[in-house]
Amino acid sequence: MTDFHEDGRAGIDAALVRRLIADQFPHWADLPVTPVKIDGWDNRTYRLGEELTARLPTHESYTAAVDKEHHWLPILAPALPVPIPEAVAKGEPGQGYPYHWAIRRWIDGQTASRDTVADLSGFARSIAEFIVALQSCDATGGPAAGAHSFYRGAPPEYYHDETIAALAVLKGRIDTDLAREVWETALATLWDRAPVWFHGDIASGNLLVQDGRLSAVIDFGTSGVGDPACDLVIAYTFFSGASREVFRTAVGQDASTWARARAWALWKALITYDSSESSHQVITEVLADHRAEA
Structure with a gap:
């Protein structure tokens, strides 16, 4: 036993x-x-x-x-x-x-990384095409965002208290005033269309690569139907520069959805700041993107 x-x-x-x-x-x-x-x-x-x-x-x-x-x-x-x-x-x-x-x-493939992806811009386009195709699936009867998706697909406001607490802890270590602005900008927006399918965790660990190209997407444990903003977070965690712009263009989301995507990326980076080496860089990228869009 x-x-x-x-x-x-x-x-x-x-x-x-x-x-x-x-x-x-x-x-x-x-x-x-x-x-x-x-x-x-x-x-x-x-x-x-x-x-x-x-x-x-x-x-x-x-x-x-x-x-x-x-x-x-x-x-x-x-x-x-x-x-x-x-x-x-x-x-x-x-x-x-x-x-x-x-x-x-079993699905063959290597986990996506800067070492296994041959062309970041091409990979960004492939990820965007996957997200768009997923959003195009019939959402009728699909599982509405909630506890089963850890509230991916719901408004990021669910994590408001956690975010504000993390900002208080990190005051003096990051630009918490600008980060608070990013968060509040997102909370002022809503997904006001019919719910669509989202994966919930489009991250390098859930993307498989063969011959340098996207070959599979795994782990739909946080998937559901709702607001797809959470699926854009990879723009800040994996892409940058030209590849991010390719992703942004190909995925075709509006400014409000991108505002919530920045909030999702910010929340995760804030709560993992002391345990993830990449969190500081993600916050830097999110804040810079917010400034550029303001």
């Missing part, structure tokens, strides 16, 4: 996955189980043979994604320009592990 703890990751290991597979999917029990080389925080992922993965949420707050992705991934996939995860099966709680979990088809 696995000693699973609510600290997020303890108790999830390859041995647990083998037991779960043997109990619930005995036809796959002989397949080797190995950890993936690059893993996320929300889920622990293991290769299951050559063609499958087992994906186990690390905390109850991430479990809503299992049913959501299992239902919606096959509906969205045909309309998108690159592959996304293919839902194969859902696992049940067992062996001391308390949550539902997922089996997906």
Whole structure:
């Protein structure tokens, strides 16, 4: 019996996955189980043979994604320009592990980085085309932004108190007056159109590359329907200069949506300022972009 703890990751290991597979999917029990080389925080992922993965949420707050992705991934996939995860099966709680979990088809590719992307501007265009295609998918009956998406797709105001607290902590270390202006500018705007599909975490770790080009987009755990501003954050976290302008042009969003995108990028950079080396640069980029648009 696995000693699973609510600290997020303890108790999830390859041995647990083998037991779960043997109990619930005995036809796959002989397949080797190995950890993936690059893993996320929300889920622990293991290769299951050559063609499958087992994906186990690390905390109850991430479990809503299992049913959501299992239902919606096959509906969205045909309309998108690159592959996304293919839902194969859902696992049940067992062996001391308390949550539902997922089996997906393995997708080959390298994680996107400055080293693996051959042409940043071309990559920016590909990401924009993916976002536009996702927004074009029929949102009827889609999961409205909320707790399951960690409020991506909702107004950034949900994180107002957290943002203001972070600004108070960082006073004297960044231009908190201008950062507050960025935040308040965003809160004065709203997505006033019909809700559209958003991914919720368009970040380098969820973008796969082959031969230097975008080959797949993974991890739809924070996806839903609502305001797509959160999907523009990559403009500040991965692109800059010419590649950012290519992305901005190709994704085709209005000024208000970009104001909220800056707020989403700012919020995350503020709350990770002391633990992420890139946060200061993101804040610098956001503030400079706000000045240029003012």
